[in-house]
Amino acid sequence: xxxxxxxxxxxxxxxxxxxxxxxxxxxxxxxxxxxxxxxxxxxxxxxxxxxxxxxxxxxxxxxxxxxxxxxxxxxxxxxxxxxxxxxxxxxxxxxxxxxxxxxxxxxxxxxxxxxxxxxxxxxxxxxxxxxxxxxxxxxxxxxxxxxxxxxxxxxxxxxxxxxxxxxxxxxxxxxx
Amino acid sequence: xxxxxxxxxxxxxxxxxxxxxxxxxxxxxxxxxxxxxxxxxxxxxxxxxxxxxxxxxxxxxxxxxxxxxxxxxxxxxxxxxxxxxxxxxxxxxxxxxxxxxxxxxxxxxxxxxxxxxxxxxxxxxxxxxxxxxxxxxxxxxxxxxxxxxxxxxxxxxxxxxxxxxxxxxxxxxxxxxxxxxxxxxxxxxxxxxxxx
Numbered sequence: 568x569x570x571x572x573x574x575x576x577x578x579x580x581x582x583x584x585x586x587x588x589x590x591x592x593x594x595x596x597x598x599x600x601x602x603x604x605x606x607x608x609x610x611x612x613x614x615x616x617x618x619x620x621x622x623x624x625x626x627x628x629x630x631x632x633x634x635x636x637x638x639x640x641x642x643x644x645x646x647x648x649x650x651x652x653x654x655x656x657x658x659x660x661x662x663x664x665x666x667x668x669x670x671x672x673x674x675x676x677x678x679x680x681x682x683x684x685x686x687x688x689x690x691x692x693x694x695x696x697x698x699x700x701x702x703x704x705x706x707x708x709x710x711x712x713x714x715x716x717x718x719x720x721x722x723x724x725x726x727x728x729x730x731x732x733x734x735x736x737x738x739x740x741x742x743x
Numbered sequence: 744x745x746x747x748x749x750x751x752x753x754x755x756x757x758x759x760x761x762x763x764x765x766x767x768x769x770x771x772x773x774x775x776x777x778x779x780x781x782x783x784x785x786x787x788x789x790x791x792x793x794x795x796x797x798x799x800x801x802x803x804x805x806x807x808x809x810x811x812x813x814x815x816x817x818x819x820x821x822x823x824x825x826x827x828x829x830x831x832x833x834x835x836x837x838x839x840x841x842x843x844x845x846x847x848x849x850x851x852x853x854x855x856x857x858x859x860x861x862x863x864x865x866x867x868x869x870x871x872x873x874x875x876x877x878x879x880x881x882x883x884x885x886x887x888x889x890x891x892x893x894x895x896x897x898x899x900x901x902x903x904x905x906x907x908x909x910x911x912x913x914x915x916x917x918x919x920x921x922x923x924x925x926x927x928x929x930x931x932x933x934x935x936x937x938x939x
Contacts, residue, residue, distance in 0.1 A: 692935050693800065693810075694848040697918050 592644040594623060596653035599669065600642040601678075607632050609682070611645075611673055613660060616653050624654075628661035629670070647672060787820040792845045792937050795855040799824065800844035800923045800936075806833050808922035812850060812907065813843065814859040823862060827904035830911070830919045835900055837867055844923075847937045854910040858902045866899075 576584045585593065592598065598614040602625075612627035618636065625642070626634040634657055649663055664670070673679050691699065747754050778784075793799075797813045801824075811833050814823040822840040826833030911919070925931065 689933065690935055690938065692848065692937065693846045693923065694798070694918060697921065698914070701914065701917070 592646065594639060594644065595648070596655070597649040597651035599645045599647035599649065599673070600625070601645065602632065602637070602641055603643050604641040605637075611669075612637075612642075613649060613651070613664070613669075614642075615651075615655055615660065626655075626657055626660055628657050629664055645673070645676070645678065647676075786818075787816060787840070789816065790840060790845060792847070793822070793840065793843070794849065794852065795859070796850040796852045798846045798848040798850070798919070800846065801833075801838065802842040802844055804838070804842065806836075808924060809833050810846075810919045810921070810923060811838075811843075812855075812919075813845075814855055814862075814903070816840070817862075817864050819864045821864070823859065825900070825903060825907070826919065827907050827911075828900050829904060829908065830916050835862065835866075835896075835903065837864070844936055848918075850907060850915070851910050854907045856903060856906050858899065862899070862903075866896075 572584060572587060575587055585591075594614060594617055596615060596617070600612055600614060602608060602610050602612055607627075610627060610632050611630050612625045612632040613630075614623050615626045615634070616624040618624060621639055622636055623639055623642070624634070625637045626632065647669065649667060649669070651660065651663060655663075793813055793816075795814055798810050799813050799822075801807055801809045801811055809826070809831055811824045811826055811831070814825060814835075817823050817837060819837075820840075821837040822843060823835065824833065824838050824843070825835050828834050908916075
């Protein structure tokens with residue numbers, strides 16, 4: 568920390584310093600994190616205690632993660648932070664997770680939605696992949712059509728917004 | 744004969760005990776596999792998911808990459824398959840089921856008419872031509888006979904394909920008409936065709 572930082576810390580408190588640092592997600596008790604690697608890959612957990620610069624104690628009572636020491640390299644920090652004292656017991660953490668409705672909050676995040684989309688994409692079967700390809704082509708056609716229209720009328724009229732509401736043609740699925 | 748003797752025996756007296764053949768092949772003849780036990784040949788095990796109306800991807804041969812409809816397993820162990828012909832040019836054809844990639848997509852099984860059950864391996868047997876002598880072959884008019892596809896087979900194709908085409912929607916037809924290819928980013932070992 569340079570002199571200026573120390574001054575900021577003394578005058579405005581730790582939050583200002585953190586703001587100055589530019590980092591927003593800190594490894595701290597209550598930080599919610601995704602596990603990226605290992606047995607619990609893909610699950611969400613809460614940091615309970617910081618051991619050293621590489622390892623943390625982590626717990627996820629209703630999230631399917633047993634209380635364990637895990638390397639920070641295996642974690643991806645999220646924006647969510649629970650107000651939790653360090654070293655909190657599993658039972659108390661469970662109560663807080665339920666109270667905060669953490670599962671729902673995480674599910675609503677774009678991160679979780681992206682992961683769900685990735686998973687769905689990986690599970691697509693051959694026909695579904697074909698359908699996706701057709702829909703992508705249709706979307707591209709509609710977008711390009713509007714772009715071409717907008718660019719051709721540039722000189723005469725102000726640029727039109729591309730039609731965002733146009734829906735691609737829906738196809739019926741073959742059912743078993 | 745050789746007028747000699749060996750150990751008191753005349754050569755002329757010696758009888759050969761080994762059977763002589765008039766003709767010996769230059770190379771070892773290959774014999775077809777013959778079961779030593781009397782165990783009967785087992786019927787081909789049905790593959791999981793290979794049901795009538797299922798879309799399969801042909802993996803090798805002339806129609807590799809084509810998506811075809813599986814009709815039934817024939818007693819020879821081969822799979823009877825159709826394009827349908829009007830959609831992708833694959834006729835009623837026998838295929839080795841090992842080279843069919845089974846997908847989850849299935850056309851309504853009711854669309855596979857009972858006509859398919861009437862087709863046997865004999866349907867695909869080659870018509871026997873009369874044996875020609877060597878000289879006849881030399882003088883034969885090579886341009887003469889144009890191979891005509893038997894109209895009965897065309898009719899059969901139509902009978903089987905017609906109910907299927909009635910059930911297929913335009914997207915499905917396009918799907919069957921398109922060949923399967925691997926594109927950038929597609930990892931064959933990660934692609935899902937059936938979630939078993």
